[in-house]
Amino acid sequence: MKILRIIICGFGIFFFSNCTKFLETPPDLRTELDSYDKIAELLTTAYPKGNYIPFFEVASDNAGDKGIGRTEGDITNIHPWMYKDVDSRDMDSPTFYWYACYAAISAANHALEAIDKLGNKKEYNPLKGEALIARAYAHHMLAMTFAKNYDPNTAASDPGIPYVTETEKVVLKKYERKTVEHVYQQIEKDIVEGLPLLDNSRYKVPKFHFTTTSANAFAARFFLFKGDYAKVVKHAELALGQDIKSYIRPINSVKHISMEYFTKQEWYTSTENPSNLLICETPSLWGRSYVGNRYGFTSTIYYNLFLAPNITTGRYIYSFFGATETVIHIPKFREHFVTTNVNASFGVPYNMLPLFTADELLLNWAEGLTKLKRFNDAINLLNTFISHKVIYNSEILRYVSDIHDLNVTKINNFYGDQDLEQNLIKTILRFKQIEFVFEGLRWMDVLRHRIPVQHWSYNGNESYILDPGSNNRMFQLPDEVILSGIEPNPR
Numbered sequence: 001m002k003i004l005r006i007i008i009c010g011f012g013i014f015f016f017s018n019c020t021k022f023l024e025t026p027p028d029l030r031t032e033l034d035s036y037d038k039i040a041e042l043l044t045t046a047y048p049k050g051n052y053i054p055f056f057e058v059a060s061d062n063a064g065d066k067g068i069g070r071t072e073g074d075i076t077n078i079h080p081w082m083y084k085d086v087d088s089r090d091m092d093s094p095t096f097y098w099y100a101c102y103a104a105i106s107a108a109n110h111a112l113e114a115i116d117k118l119g120n121k122k123e124y125n126p127l128k129g130e131a132l133i134a135r136a137y138a139h140h141m142l143a144m145t146f147a148k149n150y151d152p153n154t155a156a157s158d159p160g161i162p163y164v165t166e167t168e169k170v171v172l173k174k175y176e177r178k179t180v181e182h183v184y185q186q187i188e189k190d191i192v193e194g195l196p197l198l199d200n201s202r203y204k205v206p207k208f209h210f211t212t213t214s215a216n217a218f219a220a221r222f223f224l225f226k227g228d229y230a231k232v233v234k235h236a237e238l239a240l241g242q243d244i245k246s247y248i249r250p251i252n253s254v255k256h257i258s259m260e261y262f263t264k265q266e267w268y269t270s271t272e273n274p275s276n277l278l279i280c281e282t283p284s285l286w287g288r289s290y291v292g293n294r295y296g297f298t299s300t301i302y303y304n305l306f307l308a309p310n311i312t313t314g315r316y317i318y319s320f321f322g323a324t325e326t327v328i329h330i331p332k333f334r335e336h337f338v339t340t341n342v343n344a345s346f347g348v349p350y351n352m353l354p355l356f357t358a359d360e361l362l363l364n365w366a367e368g369l370t371k372l373k374r375f376n377d378a379i380n381l382l383n384t385f386i387s388h389k390v391i392y393n394s395e396i397l398r399y400v401s402d403i404h405d406l407n408v409t410k411i412n413n414f415y416g417d418q419d420l421e422q423n424l425i426k427t428i429l430r431f432k433q434i435e436f437v438f439e440g441l442r443w444m445d446v447l448r449h450r451i452p453v454q455h456w457s458y459n460g461n462e463s464y465i466l467d468p469g470s471n472n473r474m475f476q477l478p479d480e481v482i483l484s485g486i487e488p489n490p491r
Helices: 002-016 027-032 036-045 053-059 075-081 094-117 122-146 180-197 212-226 229-239 241-247 261-268 299-307 358-371 375-386 408-415 420-435 441-448 479-483
Strands: 276-283 336-339 347-357 453-456 463-466
Touching: 036 094, 036 122, 053 075, 053 441, 094 122, 122 180, 122 212, 180 212, 212 229, 212 276, 212 347, 212 358, 212 441, 229 241, 229 358, 241 358, 241 375, 299 420, 347 358, 358 375, 358 420, 375 408, 375 420, 408 420, 420 441
Parallel strands: none
Antiparallel strands: 276 347, 336 347, 453 463
């Protein structure tokens, strides 16, 4: 296994260094991937070791200006909020995430090349399936971050991102962006080929790998972005089906309500949390920074999302902490600090990220059903969701279905019109915004639904506007990638 560790180290050197070599890998070590175990170990690096949440969350309407905070000089927090190109390659920046994704793709491609050289034997199918799904996932995250959102009317001309399907044989190979349509075709091809090959039984810790459940959850999200709602429903049903109720985060359970702060913090990203379908460890400062960032969750946002009258008529029981309004938060990320050696006082902070959860899967499923006009099925799913999220009041700490359940009349009355499809979409998007605050998923819905965002400075003198057609919905490519000849995003 010594040679394999060298390969993995090579990816690490590429990823964390300031090297300007675009997608360079060590070609002289590829032939050492000559066994099932070596390829399986390599695939543990096929998941992006970078955190998209910091810039996704602050660019969305989940972030305001607190007036004070730890942001002074932290451009990874300042620039996304002001819709400026993020002039940083530090961890938690878009550039860092770009290279994390391509390092993961490179690992997947080396695994696929090794499997092909070994004759594509049937026993390697589970490894091939994981590599294909991991490659598709990283490319979709890149397309989501650095290209326009998929629009069937313009996807054939909108610039995409380089879809890399081969191991690199030369340094500084010339890549093309091609189109969003091409990228989505390639992602779908990898999903369709990879899903049937997965085998859950081979994993010691399944939640760190694409299983049939998490891969179908990814497929449901992907087809939601593509607007293929029949496939959203198909893959959501294949992921968990009617068992999904037992996987939803039980925010209103006695057990969860009684948890101490650090227990809740650890539970959110734990493999023991049944809602977490895929988890990835990544170097990140998010766990220590999201509470005190100047540009982040404010008391106004807290009131509008969690305290104002809501469609259930119940009380949301999400666990907020914070001595002052500038640090109000839900404990979701527990930092793991890894020192460089046993005697060192410095090292790298890590966070565990829940890349896919049952809660997102349910809400994506409900949106797919709504778009197919299966309104009653969507409402039933939403009632399953809220049965885990609200209580009657501080004295009656439970969900009362006769009072809190949604129905057609209740939904339409809340919004004041009879457009049930749009009212259901509004309900789903609000539930997602509430459930995934501090987790970055709101930005995905801002992209998909072309939701306008306006950020106001604390004193009200300045505003930063993100229009539905703004090019600032695409983060800028890294400088050295542009210098290599790849077309930058327009500004």
